[in-house]
Amino acid sequence: MDLGTFLLIFAVVACVYMACNIGANDVANAMGTSVGARSLTFRQAVLVAAVAEFAGALLVGGHVSDTVRKGMVDPALFADEPMDLVFGMIASLVAAAIWLNIASYLGWPVSTTHSIIGAVVGFGLVARGLVAVQWMKVGSIVLSWIVSPLMGGIVAFLIFRFITVKIFDKHNAVAAAKRVVPYLVFLVFVILANSMMYKGLKNLHLNLDFTRALTLSLLVGAVAYLIARMLVNKVTPPPTDDIHQQFQTTEHVFKYLQIITAFYVAFAHGANDVANAVGPLAAVVAILDSGAVHMKVEMPIWILGMGGTGIVFGLLIWGARVMETVGKRITEITPSRGFAAEFGAATVVLICSKMGLPISTTHTLVGSVIGVGMARGLASLNLNIIRQIIVSWFATVPFTAVLSMMVYEIFKMTLG
Template sequence: MILLVAFIVGFLMAFSIGANDVANSMSTAVGSRAITPRQAVMIAAVLEFLGAVMFGSHVVTTITKGIIKVEFMNDPRQVLAGALAALLGSSVWILLATVWGMPVSTTHSIVGGMAGFGIANAGLHAINWNKMASIVISWVLSPIVGWLLAYTVFKIISYVILRKSHPAMAMKRSIPLIIFTTFFIVCLLFALKTLKMQFDRALGWSLIIAAVIGVLGTTFFRKIQPAGSDEYEYVESIFKRLQIMTSCYVSFSHGANDVANAIGPVALVYWIVSHGNVAQKVGVPMWLLALGGLGISAGALLLGARVMKTVGEEITQLNNSRGFCIDFSTASTVLFASVLGLPISTTHVVVGSVVGVGTARGVELVNVGVLKNILISWFATVPVSALVSAGFYLLILRFI
């Protein structure tokens, strides 16, 4: 019965992650009209599932993630209740935020859930406050870095391409550098975060793959001719194709990297029931990864359009070149943080990048009201998840 409940709750968490985080990958493509909302959720559902099953981590660090001190994680009964409570607390908050249409960090939500059961179990001294402080810093760091980079990238593209007297010619000259840089960042990020490769090895493979794709892509894109006299339409058509490719990558890698947020606690419950003790790292069977991937896909398919609309359409108006700047800046920021080992929220980076492109065109073009609601949801994420998790923890302890 405990395992059945854990599987259901884990699926619920995966569902909520898919519903909210699909905005990270597909919102700009939808906002810029590169694809329709229906196409976006269908593509995301397939790619999220494939990413989770093919590259989801088969060995995950259990739900502590450094938030709760190890010495308070020895009683199997309490850890069992805590794992379920953390999943429930974070799931409830993410689903509420999704219904509200607000993009929140699902990683911060599970962190809040862990902290909630840790405090309910042993008090404030059970929490690693240094780790919590680094997470709080990421609230501020993530959107600022995303904003700054997106602002800069859009200004450069505007100067080098969009403001030229013949933007189509300027675009053709810039294609090799744009394609090489984009795919170099994507390949290196995938190697480091998803494949867990060493930096020097990942760097070598990324350079080779990006160079090959750069040559092939340049040959392909340069064959495309402007439709009529509208050179800007030609430029946007190139960025549209690049944007769709980067959005698909982000969706695939999200399924691979974030399935652990939902399945890690379930794998821990499975381990405790099977072995009767607590482990800091546990193996994850393929069928459990598939369960998480299915949940993420279902969430993206059924509720993904809500948050996607907020990020892609309601903060500022997007087109393909602006959407590309956002995707490029988000991937670059996450890559930079990964190399340095900094905790960073992809959701926060995406929103910061959207605001960066908006302010690059003029502060008045950013919807401050929507932005204020997003900021409120961000600051509410950890405390609300923690409170709900603490309540579930005390309740679950009575029944196991």
């Protein structure tokens, strides 16, 4: 077996391993509130995630990937030694996957994007020195550790307070829910549809401007509103003096809204984060085929499919621990609380992505869950678990950077 074949096989294995760990961690935390609130069973969550991830990756995800994730390292520095970039990409996949595996085992929801970025920075430093790293972009990642959870927490807090005041604090909560929920459905579908249509469905060549995208989104929202009105009107309100049954029926109405927002979070993840596993492999394949470094490379459909399959498999096999942390251990989650957290996170990610602000889906979602807990009082939060999660966030980039350096040097010594 020649060196090129060996490296290709090794890179494919590393990519599948990375994809499995993305499923176990990132997708698990996206679906965790739905499972924690019992809106979905674990198997149903896997099924929803499978459909949403593939749809996001194939419809919205780019078929052209940056050679080095997020432009953290300048590929031109490797033009004279393309194999150094191959070693670096494989080392990055291995290092990020190992960290995600450890985090998933411990039940820590960490950012897969930050994991692969830390790994890329690590091999860039050891391969080409300080000049290789785009330090301004590294600074934006550090900023996102604060921006993401803070914005997610604030928005989710406000959404849940609105739901509490307008529905749960009313004497007849079910009747209030029948009035308010259709408007929430309208808002959800307008935002979700706009996120897909406005510069979203690139692979379908639907390059709509904001006005056309918003017009179509409002139409989608109007249809969803009418359907929601029709469905909630079929709900029979229990007696107003039966507080427990009022609460149960109202939460049941929110269950379907939560499933919709969970689908969107997984869809957005498939569009954005599958590239964390398949992007480095696409770069390796391109270099091994041509012998040259490319700034951007075409994403073969078989690589996207393999990444999507690995993510779903990882969620199925290893996802339960992170789901439990997000869905049960931070604060008690019900369908209404889960909806507020997921809708808040999805809205923040969408707005910040369109504005070009640094954002992490994982950090935003965890911040949103904390925000929902804060709306019920500090005593409802498990501060020890929150402390562990925050420590894991700050450990992600340095851990993967150092591990990537070590793996890169082993490749250079044994194969270089």
